[in-house]
Amino acid sequence: MSPSTSDVRIIAAGIHPFGRTPGLSGLQQGVFAVRQALAAAGLDWRDIQFAYGGSDSAGNADTMVSELGLTGLQFINVANGCATGGSAMFGAYSTIKSGEFDLGIAVGFDKHPRGAFDPKPADWGLPDWYGETGLMLTTQFFAMKTQRYMAEHGISVQTLGRVAEKAFANGVATPHAWRREAVDLETILAAPLVSDPFTKFMFCSPGEGAVALVFASAARARRLGLDGVRLRAAAVRSRPPGSFEVFSPALDIVRGPSPTTLASRAAFEMAGVAPADIDIAQLQDTETGAEIMHMAENGFCADGDQDAWIAEGRTRLEGALPVNTDGGCLACGEPIGASGLRQVYENFVQLTGQAGARQVGGDPRLGYSHVYGAPGVSAVAIVER
């Protein structure tokens, strides 16, 4: 593929380890990630022309200029739920593609309190009774979506367990992961149920962390002598009729596709590649069932093929399509504002051969990332070395 003048490249990436960091605010973790990314590129904050940044519950991203320097740059805050990072990246992509600027940054960070998320019904256009009577939980949604999917497509509980087993195994080899201990399948399956069919090892937890990515035009990247990876597609889509979303008191009887299906198709079209071309994929895995369903919604396999795929180890690091190579949300936790950018960070690290013990073999060229969140939004990005 010959580079075009409108190419957008990610030339450096930085991360603050995920998990819990009592001494640092979410914003400070964001600053840490930005500094690490700038250092990797040999750039100074004064070189950065624009930034997109956001968090869900750790403050306003643009206040980090007080730490990084008052350069007067254009800094746009992004708030788009679980797709906050994906949306920040879309902003950076569009800004460079338009020719407005040629060097910028996308940063996402978060710091959530312990325990499940506690959304307020009114924020989602829902009546209070929905939350009061205990129906408004993201975990319930994925449990019920998975339960229905398992019945319709013949997915076994063992497959749910194997996805968690793989996530923790990959987390062992990932310095930025929160959970870095392997858990065997038997332990995962025998653990207490949290929300059937999921045991406590089949959910991710809200956490902390930050990621920053440096974006440049192809011309600027060449002048800097930094190839990085090319961002071939960035798509954000909201829900179509008949989709099954978090926080839905009711569903249409006529079932339809998902925002993930739409974002995925758009991204593949934008990149001019097909699912079979992808070498590694980071798919939203807030629960093991989510990874399984998202494999099909993103077009990597047919509904129901996941049992065989996972039994054969096709999504493991050494498999044909490694999925969630850093352990995903299951091993890294979910700081909402940072989670989507972590996936792109991981693809960047893998495609540039810097993934160390978890490095995927076979010289991976195309990396795919996908986030999903309430109230029905998906963001997909495809990067190429």
Next chain:
Amino acid sequence: MSPTPIPLIAERLIDFDVGGAPILLGGRDQVTGRLVFPLPADEDRFERIALPDRGRLWSWTIQRFRPKSPPYAGPAEFTPYAVGYVALDEAIIVESRLSGVAFEDLRIGLPLRLTTETFTLQNGETRLTFAFAPEDRS
């Protein structure tokens, strides 16, 4: 003297027929014809509809940890409860608490009917909400 009726947990959620049986309220979008639940406040746009009172379990889970308060308004002492999506006759799929059914009997396709459930708040007061229970229970 008859006991004081339990207050409803919300307006525009449930009603009762002349025989005292609960009615779950939905809305039909006058513009698109789409059926929605719960009934929106804008009753100029949404026609008030009595949703079917019978259906089949479409999916389910068991809430085994206490949700955070707010928004959860239940008592501090927690008992796990079942929730599900119930497909009401070819009309709409509604999310609901499930009552009167053992967890081990839950299965997709289980016939269910609308009922009411007394929900206890943290301060001990009670509110009436809707639930679905197996067909064969009164």
